[in-house]
Amino acid sequence: RDRVRETLAAVREREDNQLGVEAMDVLDAYGIPTPVGEVVDDPADARELAERIGGPVVMKIVSPDIVHKSDIGGVKVGVEPGDVADAYEDLVARARNYQPDARLLGVQVQELIDVDAGVETIVGSHRDPQFGPLVLFGLGGIFVEVLEDATFRLAPVAAADAREMTGEIDAAPLLRGARGRDPVDLDAVVDAIGRLSQLVADFPAIVELDVNPLVATPEGVQAVDLRLTVN
Numbered sequence: 001r002d003r004v005r006e007t008l009a010a011v012r013e014r015e016d017n018q019l020g021v022e023a024m025d026v027l028d029a030y031g032i033p034t035p036v037g038e039v040v041d042d043p044a045d046a047r048e049l050a051e052r053i054g055g056p057v058v059m060k061i062v063s064p065d066i067v068h069k070s071d072i073g074g075v076k077v078g079v080e081p082g083d084v085a086d087a088y089e090d091l092v093a094r095a096r097n098y099q100p101d102a103r104l105l106g107v108q109v110q111e112l113i114d115v116d117a118g119v120e121t122i123v124g125s126h127r128d129p130q131f132g133p134l135v136l137f138g139l140g141g142i143f144v145e146v147l148e149d150a151t152f153r154l155a156p157v158a159a160a161d162a163r164e165m166t167g168e169i170d171a172a173p174l175l176r177g178a179r180g181r182d183p184v185d186l187d188a189v190v191d192a193i194g195r196l197s198q199l200v201a202d203f204p205a206i207v208e209l210d211v212n213p214l215v216a217t218p219e220g221v222q223a224v225d226l227r228l229t230v231n
């Protein structure tokens, strides 16, 4: 909890209320699996980190002014370590091109997750003025607004309710393994929903939170993206 408190305090110091992947340690603190990754602020460090992770890696622009990173070409999946420095410069150029005065915190270099082996889900939350923190679970990815396949509960969500949620969405058959694919690790999904709901229940300052995607595979889950708003 102290780690979460520190991260939330840092954003207030920045006189901002938006946090992105630079706050992934908040998830880590609550036991939600995240890929190996860090935010760096120069190309040489990016390359070094990619070599340490063991490429290919994923690279993402990190800016409080860029909410949908892939919309501006700000996410590169499968970058070889030798290409990481160039990719860094390219990501910064794209961000500048999109918004010349965008605040850039750097670039996240992240372990590549085998998304094709699983399903992109979303676990989110927003604080309802009347009911308190609502937790959403649904089909995730970059088309989430288009598909609108989600179900809701009040936080904190007990395991039995979280399990129900995983069966309520239209995409539930995908989680159970459609077309001969292996089912995803539902226990891990249920666990992640519970832990995220506990996080927002514990921190009323978090008014909005989105883990999109939470990649669910037969081996478990990985939270690869995060956005949160504090008040």
Ligand code: ADP
Binding pocket: 035, 058, 060, 067, 068, 069, 070, 071, 075, 077, 110, 111, 112, 113, 114, 115, 120, 141, 142, 212, 213, 224, 225, 226
């Ligand atoms: P944004 O939602 O801001 O566009 P994301 O970090 O969610 O940025 O990345 C967009 C998409 O890129 C994800 O939905 C996922 O398909 C893919 N992606 C992101 N991170 C990884 C990763 N570590 N491994 C594999 N694919 C990833």
Ligand code: MG
Binding pocket: 141, 212, 213, 225, 226
């Ligand atoms: Mg995302």
